[in-house]
Amino acid sequence: MITAVLNQKGGVGKTTIALHLAAALAARGAKVMLVDADPQGSALDWAAAREGEPPFAVIGLPRPNLHREIPRHAETYDHVVIDGPPRVNELARSALLAADTVVVPVQPSPYDVWAAREIVALLREAHVFKERQIARFVVNRKIVNTAIGRDVVEALAEFELPVLPTALCQRVAFAECAAQGRTVLEVDPQGPAAREVRALCEELLAASAGGQA
Ligand SMILES: Nc1ncnc2c1ncn2[C@@H]1O[C@H](COP(=O)(O)OP(=O)(O)OP(=O)(O)O)[C@@H](O)[C@H]1O
Ligand SMILES: [Mg+2]
Numbered sequence: 520m521i522t523a524v525l526n527q528k529g530g531v532g533k534t535t536i537a538l539h540l541a542a543a544l545a546a547r548g549a550k551v552m553l554v555d556a557d558p559q560g561s562a563l564d565w566a567a568a569r570e571g572e573p574p575f576a577v578i579g580l581p582r583p584n585l586h587r588e589i590p591r592h593a594e595t596y597d598h599v600v601i602d603g604p605p606r607v608n609e610l611a612r613s614a615l616l617a618a619d620t621v622v623v624p625v626q627p628s629p630y631d632v633w634a635a636r637e638i639v640a641l642l643r644e645a646h647v648f649k650e651r652q653i654a655r656f657v658v659n660r661k662i663v664n665t666a667i668g669r670d671v672v673e674a675l676a677e678f679e680l681p682v683l684p685t686a687l688c689q690r691v692a693f694a695e696c697a698a699q700g701r702t703v704l705e706v707d708p709q710g711p712a713a714r715e716v717r718a719l720c721e722e723l724l725a726a727s728a729g730g731q732a
Pocket of ligand 1: 528529530531532533534535536557559561603604605659660661687688689690691692693694695697
């Protein structure tokens with residue numbers, strides 16, 4: 520599976536989800552490579568902040584030809600996860616072309632729902648070349664015990680993209696892990712954040728295996 524985590528909106532959780540998806544896939548015993556396709560290099564910074572090797576390979580590839588380079592890298596990995604840039608540019612288009620699965624993080628805010636139009640339009644464009652590509656929204660930073668997460672799922676129904684059932688909640692553990700170069704799977708493997716990450720990973724694998732667009 521080559522999964523791109525994409526949304527032109529900044530700060531929605533692309534890097535957080537890409538890192539945790541890579542970690543959850545690695546925890547299942549897969550050989551995983553995380554490709555940092557964002558010139559900001561956040562995933563590379565995460566790896567540099569870390570003590571010891573991460574449970575997956577991390578490479579920086581913020582280049583518009585990554586759809587041609589990734590298949591070569593992907594040969595020796597079970598899964599490749601691409602952390603996308605915060606804009607619609609040639610890097611985002613290239614990541615989209617490389618991917619068989621696309622994850623679009625959205626925060627439970629009307630601004631995020633409105634901003635999703637741009638990435639949905641891009642996905643529709645890519646569909647011409649990538650007929651079998653799977654794409655899903657993931658709600659990130661849902662506030663526990665509020666209806667806001669449910670509201671955003673209703674608001675996202677205007678798009679043809681399905682929403683994965685598990686949302687990632689707003690949790691301090693995610694922010695702390697970012698600074699330490701760790702993941703919630705390592706910090707608190709039985710905690711709620713780790714459970715959400717594992718559930719998300721399983722749902723994505725099931726959607727990908729199902730192959731339904
Ligand atoms: N579920 C969450 N709970 C708490 N903090 C979160 C959560 N998701 C993301 N964050 C924090 O929000 C900030 C932005 O997240 P992240 O860097 O993953 O977004 P991004 O979409 O990759 O941003 P950019 O567009 O700049 O690449 C980070 O500090 C991250 O730790
Ligand atoms: Mg990022």
